[in-house]
Amino acid sequence: MPSSVPTPRPSSTVVLVRDASDAPEVFMVKRHERSSFGSAYAFPGGVLEPADSKVHSFCTGVTASDADRQLDVAGGGLDYFSAAVRELFEESGVLLGGTDLSEQALDAARTALNDHSLGWDRFVEENNIVMPCDRLRYFSFWITPEGLPKRYSTRFFLAELPAGQSALHCGGELTDSCWMQAAQVLDAHRDKTMQVHYPTRKTLERVAQFDSTVELLAWASRCAEKGVVCDQPAFAPELLQ
Numbered sequence: 001m002p003s004s005v006p007t008p009r010p011s012s013t014v015v016l017v018r019d020a021s022d023a024p025e026v027f028m029v030k031r032h033e034r035s036s037f038g039s040a041y042a043f044p045g046g047v048l049e050p051a052d053s054k055v056h057s058f059c060t061g062v063t064a065s066d067a068d069r070q071l072d073v074a075g076g077g078l079d080y081f082s083a084a085v086r087e088l089f090e091e092s093g094v095l096l097g098g099t100d101l102s103e104q105a106l107d108a109a110r111t112a113l114n115d116h117s118l119g120w121d122r123f124v125e126e127n128n129i130v131m132p133c134d135r136l137r138y139f140s141f142w143i144t145p146e147g148l149p150k151r152y153s154t155r156f157f158l159a160e161l162p163a164g165q166s167a168l169h170c171g172g173e174l175t176d177s178c179w180m181q182a183a184q185v186l187d188a189h190r191d192k193t194m195q196v197h198y199p200t201r202k203t204l205e206r207v208a209q210f211d212s213t214v215e216l217l218a219w220a221s222r223c224a225e226k227g228v229v230c231d232q233p234a235f236a237p238e239l240l241q
Contacts, residue, residue, distance in 0.1 A: 013045030061134025
C-alpha cells in the first residue's frame with residue numbers, strides 16, 4: 001500500500017453507441033500496454049484539462065447550473081461535459097459539435113490536439129465549434145479504489161454516434177478499436193480474448209440490458225434525473241482483472 005493516498009484525478013468517459021441488428025453496439029478502444037490501463041479495452045476518455053473550463057460559452061443544451069446539478073458539484077460541472085466532447089474527438093475522431101471544417105481539417109486538428117501543438121480552447125474558439133452537451137447523458141460515477149497508485153474520479157456519459165460520422169482510434173496511447181455489442185465484449189473477457197477492467201465490465205452489463213439506442217438513451221436520461229450514486233469499490237486484485 002502506498003504511504004499516502006493519491007487524490008483521484010477528475011475525468012470524463014464516453015460510452016459511444018450505435019444501433020445494430022440485434023442490440024446496440026459500443027465503441028471500444030484498446031489502451032497501450034504502458035498506459036494506466038495496460039492493454040485493456042475501455043471507452044474513450046481521459047482527465048480534465050485547464051482548457052475545458054475556457055469554452056463554456058460554446059456549450060449548448062446544458063447550462064453551467066444544469067451540469068452542476070446533474071453531477072452534484074458546487075461548480076465546474078460543465079468542465080466534465082467539455083472534456084467528454086474533447087476526449088471523444090481526440091480518441092475516436094467523433095465530434096459532438098457543429099462545424100464547417102472539412103474532414104481533412106478535422107483530422108489535422110485531431111492530430112494537433114493529441115500531440116499538444118494545439119489547445120482545445122483555441123480549436124473551439126477559432127472554428128466556432130458549438131458543443132451540444134445535451135447529446136451527452138450522464139449516467140455513472142466511479143472513483144478508483146484507494147489502494148492503487150493512480151486514481152481517477154470519472155464521470156461516465158452516454159452518446160449516440162452522430163449521423164455521417166465514423167469512429168477510429170488514434171495512434172500512440174490507443175492501439176486498437178472496435179464496435180461490438182456489450183454482451184459480446186463481456187463474453188470475450190470471460191474467454192480471455194479481451195481484457196476489460198471492472199468498471200467497464202459493470203457498465204457493459206448495464207448496456208447489455210437494452211435492445212436499442214433509444215431505450216438506452218432514455219434510461220441514461222432517467223439516471224441523471226434521479227441522481228447518480230458514486231461507485232467507489234474497495235481495493236481488490238480482481239478489480240484489475
